[in-house]
Amino acid sequence: MGNFGAILQKELKSYLVSPIAYVVGAVFLLVSGFFFRNMVMQFNMYCMTYIQQAQRYGGQLPQLNLNEIVVNGFFGLMSFISLFIVPLLTMRLIAEEKKTGTIELLMTSPVSNVQTILGKFVSCFLLYTIIVGLTGFLMLILEVYGNPDWGPILSAYGGVLLMGGAFVAVGVFASSLTENQIVAAVLSFAALLIFWVIGWSANFAGPTMGKVLTYLSLIEHIGDFQKGIIDTKDVIFYLSFMFFSLFLTLTVMESRRWRK
Numbered sequence: 001m002g003n004f005g006a007i008l009q010k011e012l013k014s015y016l017v018s019p020i021a022y023v024v025g026a027v028f029l030l031v032s033g034f035f036f037r038n039m040v041m042q043f044n045m046y047c048m049t050y051i052q053q054a055q056r057y058g059g060q061l062p063q064l065n066l067n068e069i070v071v072n073g074f075f076g077l078m079s080f081i082s083l084f085i086v087p088l089l090t091m092r093l094i095a096e097e098k099k100t101g102t103i104e105l106l107m108t109s110p111v112s113n114v115q116t117i118l119g120k121f122v123s124c125f126l127l128y129t130i131i132v133g134l135t136g137f138l139m140l141i142l143e144v145y146g147n148p149d150w151g152p153i154l155s156a157y158g159g160v161l162l163m164g165g166a167f168v169a170v171g172v173f174a175s176s177l178t179e180n181q182i183v184a185a186v187l188s189f190a191a192l193l194i195f196w197v198i199g200w201s202a203n204f205a206g207p208t209m210g211k212v213l214t215y216l217s218l219i220e221h222i223g224d225f226q227k228g229i230i231d232t233k234d235v236i237f238y239l240s241f242m243f244f245s246l247f248l249t250l251t252v253m254e255s256r257r258w259r260k
Helices: 002-017 019-056 066-091 095-100 102-108 113-133 138-146 150-176 181-204 207-216 230-260
Strands: none
Touching: 002 019, 002 113, 019 066, 019 113, 019 138, 066 113, 066 138, 066 150, 066 181, 095 102, 095 181, 113 150, 113 230, 138 150, 150 181, 150 230, 181 207
16 A cells, blocks of 8 residues: 555555646636637527517426536547547656656556555545546535536436546556557547447447447447436446456566566
8 A cells, every 4th residue: 555655645646747737737627618718608698598488479388407418518628538548648748758768667666566556546536536626616606506417417427427437447458558658648538539439339230239338438338427316337347447457567567577
């Protein structure tokens, strides 16, 4: 645990002194805030239209659902933005060690590969959690001016974090494959994009293969979280995705040690 803590502390300090974390976080919050504003304005336009129709034609119109129009769209957007920002956060984790030669020190130190990988993974996941958590003030704005259902909001945050953890794990694996950070980011983004859109191919595959492709799609498992439903099937999927990606990273690291 001591070695793991040392790696975790080292990686967190690296993020704090590097501009990449601040730039990525700022871009994430600015883009999220911009689209959140647009979604809220769209919701207000819908409300005004409904009021005008009620005054013109009379009768009681169905009430608009703030969660369906604003909250669900916002969390879907956050998941999509994460597809771009997580590779930027993970690209240096192992690739930089390889480029600077410090990977050799890690290989010969008492720190195990498992501790190294977990330390790097957890540090990046914590940073991602902080960035996502900062969007909470937008939900507080909804609470002040609206009446959102907090159950789906909290479960949606849980879903975004689980998906983000899967993204980070893939990014760590991609970073272990090369010493070039740009290549690592591109590999990570490409892999995530494939697992993002793989479900779209289900319509062109057979029934069995279609179900497999749908299950492997990262986006297919986030919908229930946005509805306030926490299905163990979805939780297990994301945790398994993390475990498998980190296991592949361990395999790459161990193979390097064997070659030495």
